[in-house]
Every structure is written in C-alpha cells, then in structure tokens.
Amino acid sequence: MKQFDVLILGSGLAGQSLALRLAGRLKVALISKRQMDDGASAWAQGGIAAVIDPADSTASHYEDTQIAGAQLCDPAATRFVVEHGADAIQWLRDQGVPFTPDDTSWGMHLTREGGHSHRRIVHVADATGAAVQETLIDRVRHHPDIQVFENHLAVDLIVGHKLDKRDSGCLGAYILDLDSGRVEAFSAGHTVLATGGAGKVYLYTTNPDTSTGDGIAMAWRAGCRVSNMEFIQFHPTCLYHPQAKSFLISEAVRGEGGLLRLPDGTRFMPKHDPRAELAPRDVVARAIDFEMKKRGIDSVFLDISHKSPEFLREHFPTISARCLELGIDISKQPIPVVPAAHYTCGGVQIDLRARTDLPGLYAIGETSCSGLHGANRLASNSLLECVVFSEAAARDILGTPRKPLSTLPPWDESRVSDADEEVVISHNWEELRRFMWDYVGIVRTSKRLERAQHRIRLLKREIDEYYANFRVSNDLIELRNLVTTADLIVQSAMRRKESRGLHFSKDYPQTASKAKPTVLSNPHWPRDLKRWNQSA
CATH class of the missing domain: 3.50.50.60 (FAD/NAD(P)-binding domain)
Structure with missing residues (x-):
C-alpha cells in the first residue's frame, strides 16, 4: 500500500x-x-478565455457564457470563474507559460472565438494546450x-x-x-x-x-x-481526412475570418444564424450536420485562404503544417471539416x-x-x-x-x-x-x-x-x-x-x-x- x-x-x-x-x-x-x-489538455489549440483588456468586462464574459450555455449556466459558478480569470492567467505566466505577446499594455495577444463579444482569448499561437502542458510538466517532474x-x-x-x-x-x-x-x-x-x-x-x-x-x-x-x-459538445470543425485521426481545426480559425462553405463554394451559416460562423458551437455543429444530411455530402469546407500566407503561418502554424502534410495548402485551399464529439x-x-x-x-x-x-x-x-x-x-x-x-x-x-x-x-x-x-x-x-x-x-x-x-x-x-x-x-x-x-x-x-x-x-x-x- x-x-x-x-x-x-x-x-x-x-x-x-x-x-x-x-x-x-x-x-x-x-x-x-x-x-x-x-491527455486532452495538450491537444487544446485555441487558448484560455479571460478578461484582460480594460475595454472588456467580467459582466460581458458572464453574459456570453450564459448565452452560449442556453441560460443553464449556474450563476454563482459562472461569476466565480470569470472573476478569477485574470488571476488564473497571471498564475500561468508566473509558471513560465510563453503566451503570444503583442505591444499592448498587458503584453499578450488576444484573439476572438465563436460566442465571445470581445477579444479575450489568451493563447500561444495555435498550440496553447501543448505549450501550457510542456511548461507545467517540467515543473511537476522536478x-x-x-x-x-x-x-x-x-x-x-x-x-x-x-x-x-x-x-x-x-x-x-x-x-x-x-x-x-x-x-x-x-x-x-x-x-x-x-x-x-x-x-x-x-x-x-x-x-x-x-x-x-x-x-x-x-x-x-x-x-x-x-x-x-x-x-455533449460536438466541435463543428474536425479535419476530415482518412489519415487525420482526431485533428481539430481551432475555433480561432473562424474567429480570424474563416468561412464555412459547401462543396460548390456557397456559404451556408448566414441562413442558419445571424452570427454566421461566429455562432456558438452547438449552432454551427447542427448547421453542418443539417447540410451534410440534406445534401448527402461527407464534409463541408472551412475557408481561410483569403488571409495571407504570412498571417496563417504566424497565427496557425500547427494547423498549417498538419494540413500541408496531408496535401492541403490552407492559403490556397479550403479545409474539409466535419463535427466530432469534443467536450463533456x-x-x-x-x-x-x-x-x-x-x-x-x-x-x-x-x-x-x-x-x-x-x-x-x-x-x-x-x-x-x-x-x-x-x-x-x-x-x-x-x-x-x-x-x-x-x-x-x-x-x-x-x-x-x-x-x-x-x-x-x-x-x-x-x-x-x-x-x-x-x-x-x-x-x-x-x-x-x-x-x-x-x-x-x-x-x-x-x-x-x-x-x-x-x-x-x-x-x-x-x-x-x-x-x-x-x-x-x-x-x-x-x-x-x-x-x-x-x-x-x-x-x-x-x-x-x-x-x-x-x-x-x-x-x-x-x-x-x-x-x-x-x-x-
């Protein structure tokens, strides 16, 4: 024992x-x-939501969380988490997590994801979970x-x-x-x-x-x-490819302007929700599922090719590299995606x-x-x-x-x-x-x-x-x-x-x-x- x-x-x-x-x-x-x-933490691409920008507020983060959660979020727990967000990020920074920097007064780049009304996602490029885990694992082992x-x-x-x-x-x-x-x-x-x-x-x-x-x-x-x-949350955009097992295409791709299209190139999200590609995950996943079943297609496509290759390499190096390994140049081609079970x-x-x-x-x-x-x-x-x-x-x-x-x-x-x-x-x-x-x-x-x-x-x-x-x-x-x-x-x-x-x-x-x-x-x-x- x-x-x-x-x-x-x-x-x-x-x-x-x-x-x-x-x-x-x-x-x-x-x-x-x-x-x-x-574990799953190391696979997380997008980042960590927290109120860092003074133009943002915990009240806004709370409201966004309640809207996404269909008003079922426990009020006390939600307030507790969003009000401790900045402290959580600071603790991770104190451990040495190298969040992507910028020239703002708070020194971290903030991106936006579906369901958020502000840029409040602190991240390490598009491999946040892996970077956080690598930092903490070293401290735990020693x-x-x-x-x-x-x-x-x-x-x-x-x-x-x-x-x-x-x-x-x-x-x-x-x-x-x-x-x-x-x-x-x-x-x-x-x-x-x-x-x-x-x-x-x-x-x-x-x-x-x-x-x-x-x-x-x-x-x-x-x-x-x-x-x-x-x-059970189904992530709307899992890479659809016979050689890609469980590879996620981050929410941040849509947050930075990615568009969902049918095989003929037509956008479909605007007719499902006024927030279009930035609607919460459940809305986007059901819309994709509907279009796939209605049309008998194997996948839809996420298109970020209108962004420059430099932008994509800087913001999505992991996704760009993995797609390129499979013959998909995301600066020129849309990414085939399907929903997949993602979060309990x-x-x-x-x-x-x-x-x-x-x-x-x-x-x-x-x-x-x-x-x-x-x-x-x-x-x-x-x-x-x-x-x-x-x-x-x-x-x-x-x-x-x-x-x-x-x-x-x-x-x-x-x-x-x-x-x-x-x-x-x-x-x-x-x-x-x-x-x-x-x-x-x-x-x-x-x-x-x-x-x-x-x-x-x-x-x-x-x-x-x-x-x-x-x-x-x-x-x-x-x-x-x-x-x-x-x-x-x-x-x-x-x-x-x-x-x-x-x-x-x-x-x-x-x-x-x-x-x-x-x-x-x-x-x-x-x-x-x-x-x-x-x-x-």
Missing part, C-alpha cells in the same frame, strides 16, 4: 495545476494513464513533493462505507500499473478526480484515446451525483470548493460539473475552469485538518482468471461507440434513445460478468467506464423533454421557459452520506 496526503487521478492541466499548488505543503501522487502529455506515476490507471475509488469503516468518505483508490499488471492500493487523505471527459464513447471524436469517462464512472459507482450528462459539459457534481458528494473526494476539470458550461460550453472556458478550480480545491484541501491515513485491504484477485477471449472487449467497444454516434449524437429522438438504452443494458450485463470473472486490464477498465458513462448520457437525455443547447430532440423541439439542470442520484447512495451532503 502506498500512502500520500493527496492522490490526484489525471495529469492534464487541472491535475498538474493542483499538484503544483499543493507541493511544498503536502505529499502528492499524480496518476497518469499514459504519459503526462497524452518538484520533490510530487511523485508521478505514468502508465497507471485507476480501477476504482476506495470508499469507507463499503469497507465497513467508520470513515464513510473516500480513502483512496486501487491503481493498475499497466507495465507490471499489478493493482495496488493508494491511501490518501484527499482524492481528486481530474481524469478528463468521455469523448471516446462516440465513434468520431477530437479527444485522445485516454478520454474514456473514468472519473465520472468511478464517482457514480462510489455514490456521487452527476449532472447535465446529456450535453456535464460530469461529477461539485460545489465552489470542488467538493463532490463524497467526503474527501474532489473533482476538477472536464470530469466535473461545476455548472459553468450549462447546456453548451463557451469556447476556451474549459482551460480557464481547470486553473480556477485547481486553486479552489487547493485552498480547501490546505484548509482541512489532516487526519490519519487509513490502512486499506490489498486488491483481491483470488477468484478471477486470465481472460480467455479479448475479442469480446474489442467487439463491445466498437458496438458501443457506433450506436452512441447513431442514436445519441447531434440530433436525437426518443426512439433513438430507447434503442441506445436497450443496447447499453445488454452490454452492461455482459461487461459486468466479464469484470467479475477475469483479471482487469486497461481495455476492460476503460470499456466498463465508457458503458457506465454512456448509460448516464442516455438517462439524462431521456429526462430532458425539451431542446436546449447541445441537446436537440426532434420530439421536443421547443425550449422550456425555465432552464433546469439534469441531476442523477445513484440509488445505492447511503443515507448517512445524503445527510452529509445536505449539510455541506
């Missing part, structure tokens, strides 16, 4: 930011499923109070009431070492879920292979509530201190639901949320008195054997991702959701039986978590009898007069924890 003051599951921007804020005061374990730079465990995957949280312990909170987690195949118990006074989203539940996604809903599924099994899981707006329900329903368990970043994103995330608010809530979690953890760490039972493999046929896992993985794309995608119907729910129940029984009888593996753990997450998405979608933001139903096309979140409570939630949650 390993013991730490704080166990952080996930090594993206949220997890690393928290680890650095705690280091020097507490002993921290940082668990990374693959290498530290393999800090003596942070122990990094790469190629380690959380199997499940360890919860006191399930062990008949007096402490009913989260006591740590069982972690699978992917190199040795051994599962170890990690005991911790505080456990933090920073595992990212669940994009791999869909056939087409901009997310890395690590985005399998692990934290959401583990928290649900531990008894935590989840919220707004029906709101819902997740584990938290408060403004990043606390979940389970004592000792926190959630930050995409795996959480703070209420900031509502029914549709505003572009570049996600990295901001990671930094702001890492600070909130750190403040709460450091303000909590230390308690003795629990002695945890070792992982029990005495009644399982090696899997006989791995093909069961790969077949179920493919089936799940395909029917989620077909039935629970950009446009939904009640019949489609019922079909998806029926298939999920069959898969869940099969996977639960497999999990009970065979030794755990990376693929089995991820598939188990994806099926749980898919079930939560479908349950939430079936409860929403309206169309709002990212959830569009042909059976309920109208938007209700009052915006209400969808909150799912685990029926196995213990009564004593319910009382704790109500008093928290």
Whole structure:
C-alpha cells in the first residue's frame, strides 16, 4: 500500500495545476494513464478565455457564457470563474507559460472565438494546450513533493462505507500499473478526480484515446451525483481526412475570418444564424450536420485562404503544417471539416470548493460539473475552469485538518482468471461507440434513445460478468467506464423533454421557459452520506 496526503487521478492541466499548488505543503501522487502529455489538455489549440483588456468586462464574459450555455449556466459558478480569470492567467505566466505577446499594455495577444463579444482569448499561437502542458510538466517532474506515476490507471475509488469503516468518505483508490499488471492500493487523505471527459464513447471524436469517462464512472459507482450528462459538445470543425485521426481545426480559425462553405463554394451559416460562423458551437455543429444530411455530402469546407500566407503561418502554424502534410495548402485551399464529439459539459457534481458528494473526494476539470458550461460550453472556458478550480480545491484541501491515513485491504484477485477471449472487449467497444454516434449524437429522438438504452443494458450485463470473472486490464477498465458513462448520457437525455443547447430532440423541439439542470442520484447512495451532503 502506498500512502500520500493527496492522490490526484489525471495529469492534464487541472491535475498538474493542483499538484503544483499543493507541493511544498503536502505529499502528492499524480496518476497518469499514459504519459503526462497524452491527455486532452495538450491537444487544446485555441487558448484560455479571460478578461484582460480594460475595454472588456467580467459582466460581458458572464453574459456570453450564459448565452452560449442556453441560460443553464449556474450563476454563482459562472461569476466565480470569470472573476478569477485574470488571476488564473497571471498564475500561468508566473509558471513560465510563453503566451503570444503583442505591444499592448498587458503584453499578450488576444484573439476572438465563436460566442465571445470581445477579444479575450489568451493563447500561444495555435498550440496553447501543448505549450501550457510542456511548461507545467517540467515543473511537476522536478518538484520533490510530487511523485508521478505514468502508465497507471485507476480501477476504482476506495470508499469507507463499503469497507465497513467508520470513515464513510473516500480513502483512496486501487491503481493498475499497466507495465507490471499489478493493482495496488493508494491511501490518501484527499482524492481528486481530474481524469478528463468521455469523448471516446462516440465513434468520431477530437479527444485522445485516454478520454474514456473514468472519473465520472468511478464517482457514480462510489455514490456521487452527476449532472447535465446529456450535453455533449460536438466541435463543428474536425479535419476530415482518412489519415487525420482526431485533428481539430481551432475555433480561432473562424474567429480570424474563416468561412464555412459547401462543396460548390456557397456559404451556408448566414441562413442558419445571424452570427454566421461566429455562432456558438452547438449552432454551427447542427448547421453542418443539417447540410451534410440534406445534401448527402461527407464534409463541408472551412475557408481561410483569403488571409495571407504570412498571417496563417504566424497565427496557425500547427494547423498549417498538419494540413500541408496531408496535401492541403490552407492559403490556397479550403479545409474539409466535419463535427466530432469534443467536450463533456456535464460530469461529477461539485460545489465552489470542488467538493463532490463524497467526503474527501474532489473533482476538477472536464470530469466535473461545476455548472459553468450549462447546456453548451463557451469556447476556451474549459482551460480557464481547470486553473480556477485547481486553486479552489487547493485552498480547501490546505484548509482541512489532516487526519490519519487509513490502512486499506490489498486488491483481491483470488477468484478471477486470465481472460480467455479479448475479442469480446474489442467487439463491445466498437458496438458501443457506433450506436452512441447513431442514436445519441447531434440530433436525437426518443426512439433513438430507447434503442441506445436497450443496447447499453445488454452490454452492461455482459461487461459486468466479464469484470467479475477475469483479471482487469486497461481495455476492460476503460470499456466498463465508457458503458457506465454512456448509460448516464442516455438517462439524462431521456429526462430532458425539451431542446436546449447541445441537446436537440426532434420530439421536443421547443425550449422550456425555465432552464433546469439534469441531476442523477445513484440509488445505492447511503443515507448517512445524503445527510452529509445536505449539510455541506
């Protein structure tokens, strides 16, 4: 058994930011499923939204967020995040992040993205996430109070009431070492879920292979509530090319004047929304989906060729280079694009201190639901949320008195054997991702959701039986978590009898007069924890 003051599951921007804020005061374990730079944070191109320009205001950022979120954004959480935006950027600058400079008094270039009424996106060219991660990874690796465990995957949280312990909170987690195949118990006074989203539940996604809903599924099994899981953001512009896996074309391309066109060169966004290409992502994604289905075409095209080659090389070096590798010169040709699953707006329900329903368990970043994103995330608010809530979690953890760490039972493999046929896992993985794309995608119907729910129940029984009888593996753990997450998405979608933001139903096309979140409570939630949650 390993013991730490704080166990952080996930090594993206949220997890690393928290680890650095705690280091020097507490002993921290940082668990990374693959290498530290393999998560979704490193893939983020556009930037981080924050009010930096004096001509801008937090009130405007708040209003833009509410409009994009279809008025479902939690007011307190939204104000909390936008009001701490400038501090978050300053903290990153203090860590050494080299934001693209300019000659303004604040010294950083600000770009604009869809849904924003001002230029407020701080960025590092078109590879912001990679630059931020590179900076923080170097600091994390060299800090003596942070122990990094790469190629380690959380199997499940360890919860006191399930062990008949007096402490009913989260006591740590069982972690699978992917190199040795051994599962170890990690005991911790505080456990933090920073595992990212669940994009791999869909056939087409901009997310890395690590985005399998692990934290959401583990928290649900531990008894935590989840919220707004029906709101899966489909990014409008994923590069459509047989050799381009999950390559995103940044929102900033449209922010800097990129136009969406049909194969014959005709623009189509103005007839869908007066904001045209600068409409929020849900609007643009549905418009593209509509045009593709109506015309039977494989993609639409994003055209930025009217900008000079020098401008494109300066602002979009990563996109320009990748497209050129595939034979697309964006200074002369439009870019073929399609929508793809991009961001999980819902997740584990938290408060403004990043606390979940389970004592000792926190959630930050995409795996959480703070209420900031509502029914549709505003572009570049996600990295901001990671930094702001890492600070909130750190403040709460450091303000909590230390308690003795629990002695945890070792992982029990005495009644399982090696899997006989791995093909069961790969077949179920493919089936799940395909029917989620077909039935629970950009446009939904009640019949489609019922079909998806029926298939999920069959898969869940099969996977639960497999999990009970065979030794755990990376693929089995991820598939188990994806099926749980898919079930939560479908349950939430079936409860929403309206169309709002990212959830569009042909059976309920109208938007209700009052915006209400969808909150799912685990029926196995213990009564004593319910009382704790109500008093928290």
